[in-house]
Structures are given as structure tokens and as C-alpha cells.
Amino acid sequence: MEDLDRPHRIAWLALLAVALVVPFLVNFDLYLIHVGIIITFNVSLAASLWLIWTLGVISFAHAGFMGIGAYASALVLTKLGLSMWYGLWIGAFISGAIALAISIPLMRTRAVYFFMASWAVGEVIKRNFAYFKDFFGGWDGVFDIKPPVLDLGFLQIDFANRVAYYYLALFAVTATVWVIHRVNSSRTGMIYWSIHENELLAQHTGINVFRHKVICFTIACTLVGITGALYAHYQTYISPKTFDIWKSEFALVHLIVGGLTTVGGPVAGAISLTIVDELLRATGYFRTIFFGVVLIASVLLLPGGLETVPGRLRKLFQRTSGR
């Protein structure tokens, strides 16, 4: 991460270090580790959605593509008997291939219409899982998706163990965020931001806007397909309802509360809001109400999201110390 300045690099490494030692700090409490795993899934979902956002659009089909990865990996196990180590890549590949095929017509639409069209795509994906009962199991979903076992010869790791799965998920999310960061800080990432800023101008400077949009969408959906496969093998059960529009919308909420300009935004948003959500789990309907209040309040009172907090604090500190 040579292109990050020092405070950022320290912050990222500190976050990773904390994530690595957390299981020891919580004394291997199974519930808290479960929350940790859910956080990793939400972070990769939000971060890969953010990659699409660098083009200036938000896809509501994102949870649907997570579902494609999850279903592909699950069916590879239950129908063909291949473990997750194959399912992961097959899921990612199928998710990416479908994303590629769909994004070619989808990317013809712009701005508001893209929101709507992607939302239709997400809904069709979900409905297809529900409709083809024989193949996808209908609304009941797919059961008994076993977590994999890693056999290194001298060492056997059974990922049915939650702590082991936590580290697997942590590895995956670190890789995902790293890939997204690398893409974003490369020349390609700058092209995405130029499309974000002004599509017409980008086109006039010789950028093949359409092709870049399709590729970016495909990368993001491939990444989220991996997340979906990991999700399926962790929960051991998936249904179409898991991947409905609300999941995409909550990812969007994570993005907006976290901030939209750097990849740190979705990471911060997903971590903090997943924790808040878990804390509110016992409160029933208040959970949804409170979530809505947090969302509106953060949009109106903290424009720019959580990622602007350090800057704001610094400003505040400088102002008070200057007087």
C-alpha cells in the first residue's frame, strides 16, 4: 500500500491487528465471533458496492449477485459433492459471468434509471431462485451446506469451527478490500472516478466509458460472489429471502453512513452499523425504527459520513488550541 500516507497505513494495520486478536480478547465467545464473521461479510458487501459507486452509480442488484455466488457454491456441494474450495471459484466465476452478460444492456441506462434497472435485476434474480423449486429449492432454500475442511497433510483445519471460519472470513475480507483498494488507486481507478465526475468529458478524452463500466461492474460482482459463497458455507442454509433488496439497501446504508469518497468509508460504516444492529437485536421493531433514525440523522447531520470524523476532530482540535 505504498500510495497511502502514513496515518492511513497505520490506521489500516491497526484495524487488521485488532481484527486478528479480537477472538482472544473476547475469550472465544461464540456469539461475538459470529458477530465478527457477519461484520466481515457486510464489509465485503459494502466495499464491493463502493467499487461500483466509483463509477457514480449504485447497484441494487448487489445482494442478488451475492446470492448467485452463494447458490452456485451451495449447489456445487449438494448436487456435485465438491467442497467449498471449488465452489468458491465456481460461484465467483458464475457471478462474474452473469454480471458481465447483464451489465452490457444494464449499463446503457444512466443515473436514476440505473438504480431502477439494477433493482429490477436484483428482484428477478431473487424471484428465479424462488420460482425454480426443483433446482434452487424455492422459498425453502438450500440446506446442509457443509463448511469445508482444509487438509494440508500435516495439519487439518475443520472450518465448522467458528474461530477457524472467522480467520478464513477475515482473510477473504482483507483480500477483497485490498483488491478494491488496489483497483481504486491504480490508473483504472482514476478512470472510474473521471467517469463518476463527468461521463461525457471522460468519453471525450478518449476513455472507453462503456467498457470500463462493464469491467468495473463485473469485478465488483465477482468479489461479492466470493463473499456469497463464504456466507453460504458459514450459515449452512440459504434462501432467496436472504438476498433480497433489503440486503442491497442496507449495504447502501453502510456506505452512506460510512462515507463515499474512500474505501475506508464502507468499511467503517459496515463495522459500526453491524455492531449497532446487533446491540439492538433484542428491541424488536425499535431496531428498524432506530436504524431509520440513524440513517436520516447521519445523512442530515454528518454529511460525508464517518470517514470525515477524523478530519472534523482535527479541525476542532486545531481551532480550540489556536485560541
Next chain:
Amino acid sequence: MSDFLQMGLTGVSLGLMYALIAIGLTLIFGVMRIIQYAHGEMFMLGAFVLYYWHAEMGLPYWAGVAVSAVVIFGLGAVLQMVLFKPLHGKNILYSLAVSLGLVLIISGSGQLIFGTTTKGIPSAVSGGVLLGGAYLSYERMVISAVSIALIVALWLFLRRSVTGLAIRAVAEDPDTAALQGIRTGRIHWIAFGLGSAMAAIAGCMMGTLLSIVPTMGFLATIKAFMIVIMGGLGSVVGALVGGMILGMIDSVVTTTISGDIALILSFVVIFLILVFRPSGLFGQNWD
């Protein structure tokens, strides 16, 4: 033959109701360029106002519809002034997020306050007539008539009245409208309230046909969105045509094949429309 007539009649009456919800949404988008995700929630609240007025307190039905429309008009106007005004001119994503938060708050507190049991509003009219082998209830006829009347009224309002012309001017070009002395802030809350009130009236109409629950708003939002994308955002004619297409698909495919396929098919139709006409059938290219 009578089967087709029946499907056609159901499709038209369904389509008119859908159009009524969608026109409110398209009006709000056209004037303010925001996606009002909580539009279905207005529909739900409208139905509940009528429920408390008519079924709980026993007051007259039609007065209840008017009260519901006024209450939701007020609510919409207040929401616009408090929540959406500060976001004016920012990325559309922020207003989308705020309305998403509204959905969570309104449907969450709806389940808390109204309870999750299904409720029904007694119909204002009963009976029906056989028309060439197809049965048409008076209730559906009344609902269709009300929908048509409201759509025509809105159309006339936008074409003839001073406020309506101001609304269209703001939708066309806010800056120029402001230069002509139109108070755009005022137009914004009027349009928001008006759109919400249309949804509320649609809720009152639908409430007698279906049972009402606090979560019914989401389905209405989905339908309204599908119609608005098909027809093109900001276009009243588009909303009417889109409503008809969706009503027909719902009616014909649900009777001949199944409800699931009807939904999938309508999404596929939307997708195809967007592929060939990226701004909907009657839409403009908003940026």
C-alpha cells in the same frame, strides 16, 4: 371470450389504481429530482387513516377519503420541508437514503402502533353487474372512476391553474422558474404533498379491496417504481401507460400462468424497455 373480457376489465381497473400511485411518485420526481422511496408508506398511512375514520369510528366513507388525503398532504409537506429541503441540489443518493430511512421508521412504527393483524375497510358500495359474461363489481367501477377523475383533475390542474403551471415550470427549469418570481420552495412542498395525497387516496381505494397491514407499503412502492421506470420518470402519461401495462400483465399472466411468473415477467419487460429506451417510454434523460 368472456375470460379475456374479464381479464381485460380486471387489468384496466388494476392498471388505473397502479397509475394513481405512480403519478404521485412521478410528480415528486419531476419537480424535485428525488426518489421518494417511502411513497408506498404514504399509501399505507392513507389506508390506515381511512380505517380509523371509517371502520373504527364509523364516520362516513367519502369524508374519510378526503380527510386521509388532507392528512397525508400535510404529512408529505412537513416531511419535504424538514427532511428533503436540506438535501436539495445534492446527489440523488442522499435523498434516496433519507427516504429509505423513512420507510424503516414508518413501517416499523406502523407495526408497533397499528399491530400486525390484517384489517379490512368495509366497502362503500356493493353488488355488481354481468357484462358480456364478465363480472364487474360496482366497487371496482367506483374505484376506476375515482382514479380516472383524479388523474384528469391532476392533468387539468397542471395545465390550467396558476399553481399547476408553476409546478411544471419548476419541473422544467428551477432556476428560470425562480427568476420569473415563482417561489420554488413553496412549489416543492406543494408537489410533495400532492403526490403523497394521491398515494393516500389510492390507499383508501385499495384498502377496501385488499386487507390492510403496516407492511403493505412496500409492495405499493415496488409497483409504483416499476410503472414509473417503464413510463419514464416525470411523465404523467408515462405513468398512466405503465400502469396499464403492469395491470394487464398482472391480470392476464396471473390468471393464465401464476403470480410468480407475472412478477418475473413484469421485471423482464421493464428491463427490456430500459435496454431499448434507456429513459423509459415517455421519459427524458435526467442527469
